[in-house]
Amino acid sequence: MLQYFAPDIICRSITDIPLDELKERGIRGLLFDLDNTITEWQKDEVTERNKQWLHDLREQGFSICIVSNNHAPRVKRVAEQLGLPCLHSAAKPRRKSYWQAAALLKLAPQQLAMVGDQLLTDVLGGNIYGVKTVLAKPIKPEKTFFQIACSNRRKNQDYPARNIERRDYFGRSSQRSKLCNQK
Numbered sequence: 001m002l003q004y005f006a007p008d009i010i011c012r013s014i015t016d017i018p019l020d021e022l023k024e025r026g027i028r029g030l031l032f033d034l035d036n037t038i039t040e041w042q043k044d045e046v047t048e049r050n051k052q053w054l055h056d057l058r059e060q061g062f063s064i065c066i067v068s069n070n071h072a073p074r075v076k077r078v079a080e081q082l083g084l085p086c087l088h089s090a091a092k093p094r095r096k097s098y099w100q101a102a103a104l105l106k107l108a109p110q111q112l113a114m115v116g117d118q119l120l121t122d123v124l125g126g127n128i129y130g131v132k133t134v135l136a137k138p139i140k141p142e143k144t145f146f147q148i149a150c151s152n153r154r155k156n157q158d159y160p161a162r163n164i165e166r167r168d169y170f171g172r173s174s175q176r177s178k179l180c181n182q183k
């Protein structure tokens, strides 16, 4: 089971993908995740470096397709900018989008590699479908729910102490509540 979460290659960014190694393994097509792989999360701008590298990839004979779970308008905007085919609302890690991308590029799973920043979607789906998988470090990591909760807690650290006086059965204030109220 765990092998499905293990990428074949790990790299710092898409421009560090070892193309010679992929060629040796018979890879002819690359499926790219969009958010945090080609662009920053939810941003349409692609850096000149990434644009040039994707252009060079096609010059070297690789077929490319963007496979993203994001919605159609966003994915199409970036794909048109780069002149690449795309599949939106891909629902990775489900296999359907990988199968559709393979059909689009007219390549077998053995000739494809999925490149993305997420283990639970890009890598898991790619391994289930049977393509090579490349895990790239996210361009700008998204904040997790835990990180957002912690930063909100830090912002609200100066909230006033609760002024709740605890009383016992006879209506006397307890020592603990007195200490709390002294703050």
Ligand SMILES: [Mg+2]
Pocket (backbone or CB within 6 Å): 033, 034, 035, 036, 037, 116, 117, 118
């Ligand atoms: Mg991503």
